[in-house]
Amino acid sequence: MRFSHMLASVALGLATLASTGAKAVEIEYWQYVFDTRVKAMNQLIAKFQDANPDIKVKQTTFPYADYQTKVAAAILAGQGPDVVQLFYGWTDNFIAGKMIRPLRAEAFPAAEIERDFFPIVSAMKRGNDYYGLPTAVRSLALFYNKKAFKDAGLDPNNPPKTLEELVAAAEKTVKRDGSGNIVSAGMTLDMGGQDHQWWREVLIRQFGGVPYTENDTKVAYNDEAGVKALTFYTDLQKKHKVGQAGFMDEGQAAFRGGLAAMTIDGTFRLGSFGTIKAFEWGVTELPANAQGVRSNYASYFANALTTKAEGEKLAAAEKFLKYVSSPEAMKVWMEVVGELPARREVALTPENVAHPVYGPFLKGLEYAHTTLFKDEAAQRQAAIDMANRVLIGGEDPKTSLAKAAEAEQAIIDRAKR
């Protein structure tokens, strides 16, 4: 192995000499296909190459389905990217598979990262090492239909600020037919969407609990706070009857179709909601509890260096990672993709904070939490089933919560092995 590497580097050296020494290093960047993300990355690559004529970056994109499988297969086969995009929740998996390497502290000092980035970046830290940096981050907010508010006699410029006001507004805006069936929801219920994040990181905390302890490896919501949070959520359907899980199939579809007055969703939905023509909508911070406690859930895709990058490719990859995590790159990303910058100074400019759409999301970032998922899909499923047991099965929230806690703990324990 050693010898073949030496041989390869000698050959490379000779080749470099032969081509008058001006040969560029080519590195590969991988991300999933999403039109605006690819466009933004193309712009960043062009700018980066202008500044670094000796480096060429090749972008490879592929569908989101089976992303992890494909990246893992490629890297383990010695192919694939030098810089790769990954969801923060996959970090443990990628480290365990020796697919990504820690960032060199000299090139990416931890103190600087912690000073400049939003605190949620700590989800990329293991021990003293950072394993990647995001360009952009996402958070949640409450979307509301201004037309529905106006029709119900509510002030469209004064959306609910507390959970109590949320329920009141939902009760005013919900519409039912003669037999009591909801024909337009006041508030969407969709655990498969973003509601499980809202319940986990926001509602539980607002009712006085914490979702997990010990770096999110111990489920801690099976208590009074958890029961209250779940009861609040399921009461939206069972007691207040302001929404219905499965109404219009998905919460976002109901809102888009103008058949829901309020829904909780993330920055990534802005593109889709931006094309709504039938009504005007607004965004506001997730409602606080009676004591004014707020919380939010933030997530991001980070860029990381793979174990495949070695020698001059590694140096080039480091340079590229630095560039895509720079303030300049974040501005481009926000303009093209619409995602929030991961650095405080770029994000929290006065004009951004005052922005009617970005503002509420940005405020949420300051107090947001990031769940360190072990198996996001399975953990979400535990939350979906928990709500369904109450909403469909008529189980009482306490029993259902206990089952969910047990199921989720088992998922976490298994993934830890």
Added chain:
Amino acid sequence: MSAVSHREAASGGLWSRMSLGQKQVIWAWSFLAVPLVFYVVIRFWPTFQAFYLSTTDWTITKPAAFVGLENYWRLFEDPLFWQVFRNTFLYLILGTPISLLISFVVAYYLDRVRFMHSFIRALYFLPFLTTAAAMAWVWRWFYQPVPIGVINDLLSSLGVPQQPFLRSTTQALPAVLAPAVWAGLGFQIIIFLAGLRAIPVTYYEAARIDGLSEGAILRKITLPLLKPTLVFLVVFSSIGFLRIFDQVYNINTNDPGGPLNSTKPLVLMIYQTAFSSYEMGYAAAQTVVLFVILLVISLVQLRLMRDR
């Protein structure tokens, strides 16, 4: 050096000393070797690989370690597996008889229809040509609550309370099964029609001359002579329902196999274990179990065929 050339001469001699028959056999086998190698590499090798994987804890990213039968124990202790097992057989024992009954009745009467016969037949066959994914999406919207669900709109206009369908643990499985049955009808009708046409008309003529009733003709002539067709369709649709996946996955993409796993078949559980949780070893164990189930059912089928 000399030894090598000696052996070459000997082997050359061997070929020329062979009879034409022996040479033909060698040629035949060398041609047969191509599909054989293909099958071994593409089919059998991965199958054995799966057997091996089912005894490891491979997760794609972590190297595989041998764990013996642990995956199988875990499977038998997993309540989800038994629920999924039950669902899979529910699809089978509901789906196969219902679809065969409907398609036989349709084929039996369609066989007598002369007016626009081919057109009606084509209409029945149409759903079979449609992609399961597209169909599942359309049906998913049929099942929605008011105001957008067609079925519930109809029910509530008739004064019947609206039904939860896909949002109910008891109604969801039949609701998912309905489009699957509907989609398979066309194929089964065509096969039944072919089977009915293959029965000689003279039998019927003789029976009618003897004054047999229509019901007796159906019981004594049509059904017994349709047995080969019936066996084929039973086996074919049984395997189809045991492997049901796309209808289930697409009709409820946000909670595949839900609500509360009430519609999850074994294949979907395998898919989620392997490509969502990346527990390849565990998924391989589930695949082996599915393989055994299909094997047993195929053996029973062979038995039935032999009885004929």
